[in-house]
Amino acid sequence: MRFHKWDSVPEDVKTFMYEKLEWKRNRGVLSQHWKNNGGKTNPRLARSNMHGDCRNQEDWNHLCDYWE
Known part of the structure; x- marks a missing residue:
């Protein structure tokens, strides 16, 4: 990471990070x-x-494909 404070992270990077976290959390629901x-x-x-x-x-x- 090249950012030392959350406030210095650009909004598009924050959005990307939130989407990735949400995707990982939802994989269990999708798998079920x-x-x-x-x-x-x-x-x-x-x-x-x-x-x-x-x-x-x-x-x-x-x-x-992954689950199969």
Whole structure:
């Protein structure tokens, strides 16, 4: 980190950091949704039922690849 105080961090960097933290926190919720909607037993079904909190289909596909 090149910033010594939170006040000196630019707003766009703060926003990016908050989004990353929120994404990491939501992965557990998304993983549970994947498991409840087919998961390993029916990954095609799970992939077709993207959770509403997922940012987009590309991200959902990436997570499904990871979990599969």
